[in-house]
Amino acid sequence: xxxxxxxxxxxxxxxxxxxxxxxxxxxxxxxxxxxxxxxxxxxxxxxxxxxxxxxxxxxxxxxxxxxxxxxxxxxxxxxxxxxxxxxxxxxxxxxxxxxxxxxxxxxxxxxxxxxxxxxxxxxxxxxxxxxxxxxxxxxxxxxxxxxxxxxxxxxxxxxxxxxxxxxxxxxxxxxxxxxxxxxxxxxxxxxxxxxxxxxxxxxxxxxxxxxxxxxxxxxxxxxxxxxxxxxxxxxxxxxxxxxxxxxxxxxxxxxxxxxxxxxxxxxxxxxxxxxxxxxxxxxxxxxxxxxxxxxxxxxxxxxxxxxxxxxxxxxx
Ligand SMILES: Nc1ncnc2c1ncn2[C@@H]1O[C@H](COP(=O)(O)OP(=O)(O)O)[C@@H](O)[C@H]1O
Ligand code: SF4
Ligand SMILES: [Mg+2]
Numbered sequence: 001x002x003x004x005x006x007x008x009x010x011x012x013x014x015x016x017x018x019x020x021x022x023x024x025x026x027x028x029x030x031x032x033x034x035x036x037x038x039x040x041x042x043x044x045x046x047x048x049x050x051x052x053x054x055x056x057x058x059x060x061x062x063x064x065x066x067x068x069x070x071x072x073x074x075x076x077x078x079x080x081x082x083x084x085x086x087x088x089x090x091x092x093x094x095x096x097x098x099x100x101x102x103x104x105x106x107x108x109x110x111x112x113x114x115x116x117x118x119x120x121x122x123x124x125x126x127x128x129x130x131x132x133x134x135x136x137x138x139x140x141x142x143x144x145x146x147x148x149x150x151x152x153x154x155x156x157x158x159x160x161x162x163x164x165x166x167x168x169x170x171x172x173x174x175x176x177x178x179x180x181x182x183x184x185x186x187x188x189x190x191x192x193x194x195x196x197x198x199x200x201x202x203x204x205x206x207x208x209x210x211x212x213x214x215x216x217x218x219x220x221x222x223x224x225x226x227x228x229x230x231x232x233x234x235x236x237x238x239x240x241x242x243x244x245x246x247x248x249x250x251x252x253x254x255x256x257x258x259x260x261x262x263x264x265x266x267x268x269x270x271x272x273x274x275x276x277x278x279x280x281x282x283x284x285x286x287x288x289x290x291x292x293x294x295x296x297x298x299x300x301x302x303x304x305x306x307x308x309x310x311x312x313x314x315x316x
Pocket of ligand 1: 016017018023024025043044045046047048049050051052
């Protein structure tokens with residue numbers, strides 16, 4: 001049984017150069033994920049979620065700040081033993097499943113690379129892994145093109161699990177799937193986490209899926225964490241105005257949920273202008289902006305995983 005990993009980001013920033021311009025993908029992001037827990041990272045497209053995922057995996061180096069796995073600082077490029085412990089499942093399973101290899105070959109590769117099963121045992125281990133993710137044994141001799149979207153994502157998951165990871169970054173793992181398939185894959189992920197004591201970072205743009213999968217949530221807006229805390233608390237009493245806007249838009253299934261759902265009787269409008277770099281990035285869209293909002297980014301301090309918000313004029 002692997003040791004579930006504790007993961008933290010401490011004041012992490014990342015810029016990219018695009019031609020002559022710089023894009024600030026992340027600014028001073030701090031968060032923690034407890035062992036065998038799921039942290040959901042939510043935000044709209046371009047908010048920096050995948051960048052954060054790459055930093056947490058040790059695939060890219062932050063410009064400032066650091067990532068820690070347990071108490072250890074993650075170095076980049078990370079040593080092979082650490083790469084084994086930190087795995088990823090992406091939106092597109094073909095990013096890890098080679099279309100020219102059978103599923104069995106792709107799932108078996110980590111076994112070979114990390115010396116996790118002797119050659120004679122490899123096929124059996126691949127079969128066990130396919131069974132674990134709910135794929136039939138004959139999937140091992142098929143090519144990814146012969147599988148459905150949901151089956152491909154299961155195969156990508158089997159490949160990640162082959163490495164016997166302690167932590168998996170799930171970057172929009174169900175976003176490309178039909179709703180019914182999505183629910184089954186989510187269910188599988190939750191079940192595997194409990195059985196294998198995995199730590200998850202669940203990245204999604206869809207706040208509606210978060211509630212069932214994650215104990216904690218961090219909301220990203222334009223590269224900053226604007227609110228974080230226990231999922232229940234954030235859903236029932238969202239404080240940041242952006243979180244409120246997001247929650248007001250998600251469908252609910254019961255009257256009880258409808259009763260606590262925040263309302264947003266404002267134009268949810270897309271961007272009006274580039275945000276004033278000095279202040280809160282949400283200010284150009286925020287009907288609640290007050291004078292300090294345009295001067296400096298609201299401070300954010302999340303302690304002990306408690307509900308925290310970066311807003312000068314939060315919802316009560
Ligand atoms: N390799 C890269 N080179 C240049 N810009 C990038 C790169 N990766 C991400 N970005 C930029 O950083 C921002 C955040 O991107 P990303 O992390 O992919 O967001 P998300 O996953 O939330 O959609 C975007 O403005 C994106 O264009
Ligand atoms: S800091 Fe100001 S602009 Fe930003 S969300 Fe809060 S009230 Fe709105
Ligand atoms: Mg992304």
